[in-house]
Amino acid sequence: MQTVPLVLGAVVGALLAAAPARAGELRDFEHHVRTTDLYLRELIRDAVDTSPTFRALVARLQRSDVIVYVSREGTLPSVDGQLTFRVASGGVRYLAIRLAWNRTPRRHVASLAHELQHAVEIADAPWVVDEATLEREYARMGDHGPEYGTVKTFETKAAIQAGRQAWRDYGSEAE
């Protein structure tokens, strides 16, 4: 699989409503990995069932102050996925993962696992609260990736590994 850079993209200013965690059965909006895309919702359920790696990433985020919104986009440059820091608000840190639209389900699962590993890295770094602190953290612990104009990218071995493992776990599906 190609390496998928972590992009320090533009801040999206909109504040997203925070749902307080409750004991017992989780409703959809209480999950820390959220999407309004029905295809992605189904895919995430499948991946949680199929891939122990994917399941562990979601479980880790579920116990964190990080909430991730996942969407598909047709306009991503030559990458499978991107993660950006959106905003820290009310004790919750919001991230956005965008996946390239025209990929196979298996490749979507692999790229999402890759990006969710980055989300876990941010969950493990409570001092990351905006793009500047995100960049500082990845300059410290990540590897520099290619730059797209003014956009710097970073990569981690753990994210590459998570993507590869989820790809193998989901291996019974057609590529």
Ligand SMILES: [Zn+2]
């Ligand atoms: Zn990455």
